[in-house]
Amino acid sequence: MNNRKGRGRFIFFCLAPAVILFTIFLIIPTIDVFRMSLYKWGGYTDNKTFVGMQNFSKLFQSDKFYQSFQNSILLIVVVSIVTFAFALIFASMLSREKLKGQNFFRIIFYIPNILSIVVISAIFSAIYDPNSGLLNAFLNLFRSATSDPILWLGDQKIVIYSLSGAMIWQAIGYYMVMYMASMANIPESLYESADLEGAGRIHQFFSITIPLIWTNIRTTLTFFIISTINMSFLFVMAMTGGGPDGATEVFLSYMYKEAYTNSSYGYGMAIGVIVFLFSFALAAILNVVTKREHLEY
C-alpha cells in the first residue's frame, strides 16, 4: 500500500515540472493565438474588444497579406523542388557509388545546417553585395566590368531568388543526410540483380531507389512545407527585413511585424491562424496526393 502511494508520488514529481513548463510556454500561448485572433487588441493596454471574424475579413482585403502570401508560396515551391532534387541526387551518388572521400563530402555538405541563420544571412549579404560581393566579382569575369552591378538584394524582381539561394544552400545537407540514411537500408542484392538484367544507373534510380524510400520522401515533403515557412521567416528577419518595399515579406515576418512591431496584436494572431491552417491543409493535400502502395524490401 505504502509502495503504491510512493509510486504515485514518484510519477507526479517526475512529470509535474515538464507538464507545468509545457503548459505555460507552449499550450497557453498556442490557445492565445486562436483566441486573440477574434479580438481587437493593441497588446499593451487592457482594452480588448471582441470583434469576431473582423480581423480575418480585414486580412483578406489587405494587399500586403496577398503579397506575403505570394512570396511564401513562391519560396515553398522553388526552395522545396530545388532542395529536394539536389539532396536526392547527391544522396544517391554518395550512397550508391564507391567513392574516395565519401565521409569528407558528407561532413562538408552538412556544415550549413549547424550555422546560425544570422551567420548565413551575414555571409550571403556579403556575397550579394553589389560592389564588393563575391557574386558580382565572379560574374564580372564573364561580362564587361563597366556594366551596372546586379543588385541581388536591392532589386525587387531578383531579391526573392537571392533569398531562396541562401535557403537552398542551408537545407541541402540536412535532407541529403536523411535520404542517405534511408537509402542505406535498401539491400544491395536488388541493385546487383538489376545490374545483371542490364538496367542502367538512371533506370535503377527511378525503379529501385525512389520507390523504396518513398515513405521517407513523403515525410520530408511535410518537412519542406513547414520548414520553408519557418526558415523564410528567420532568413527574412536577418537578411532583408522584408524589403525592398515588401518584395520579400513572407507569412511569419508579416505576422511578427503586425503583432510585435506594429502592436496590432489581434490582427497579427489572425495572420498566424490563417498561416497555420494553410500549412496544415497543404501538408494534408500533399500527403493524400503522394500516397502509394507501401513497398517492402
Place this chain on the structure above:
Amino acid sequence: MNSEHQHSSNKLYKFFIYLLLIALAVVIIVPVGWAFLASIKQDVEFYGSPWALPEGFHLQNFADAWQKAKMGSYMLNSVVTTAIALVLLLVIALPAAYVLARYKFRSSSFWNMLFMAGLFININYIVVPIFLMLNNGDKSLRSLLGQPFLLNNLFILALVYAAMALPFTIYLLSGYFKTLPKEYEEAASVDGAGYFRTMVQVIMPMAKPSIVTVILFNFLSFWNEYIISMTLLTKPGLRTLPVGLMNLMAAQKSAVQYGQMYAGLVLVMLPTLILYMLVQKKLTQGMTMGGLKG
C-alpha cells in the same frame, strides 16, 4: 570490345560524379572560408577585389568586435543562457521521459499524446504571445514588488528555450527508454532501491549516448537561436551573440566597419564549427535517429 566501351563510360561517369561533388563542396566551403579570411582584413582592403587574400593578420578586428561592439559580453550572455537552458532541459525532461516510457498509470497515454502534439507547435507562431504574457506578468510584478523581473532576464530566456525543446527531447529520450528490458527495474527493486535511486543510478547511466545526442542538438539550437532572444531581451546591453551579430550587420551598413562585422561573425560560428568537427559522426547519426527538427 563491348566491355572496354562500358569500362570507359564508367570512368567518365565517375569523373562526372566527382566533379559534381567537388562543385557542391566548393560552393559550401568558399563562403564560409571567405568569411574567416575577411575577418582578418583591414577595412581598406574591402574596397579592392573580394577575391584578394588578406594582406596580414589584422587581429584588431576581433578586439574591436569583442570590446567596442560588446560581442565579448554578448558571448558571456550566450554561454550563460545556453548552459542554464541545457541543465534545465535535462533535469526536467529526463525524469518525465523516463516515467512516460516505463510506467503505466491512468493518465499516461494522455500525457504521452499531449507531448507528441507538442512536436507540432512552432515557436515562431507563439513568440509574440509569450512576450505579451511575460510583459503582463511584469506589469503586475511592478505594482506588487516595484520591480519587473520576467523580460530582460537570461534565466527566463533559458527557461523558455528549455520549454521549447521539451517535446522533441522527451520524444527522443522516451524512445530510447522504451528499448530497455524491464529486468533492470526488477533487479533494482529486489536490491531494495527506491524508484528515485533506480532512475538515477541504474537507468540514467545507460542513457548516456542519448543524453549526449540531446545535448549536442540543443546546444546548437540554443546557441544559434535569435528570434526569441531578440523578442524577450529588449534592453540594448542585454543581447545574445546572434542578435549582437545582427546589430553589427545593421551598423556595417551605415558606418563601414566590415572587419569588425566579420570578426563578430567568426565569434558566433567558431564554437559550433569546433563542436561539429569533434562530434560530426554522432550528430548526423542522431539526426536520422530522431528524424525531425524544427
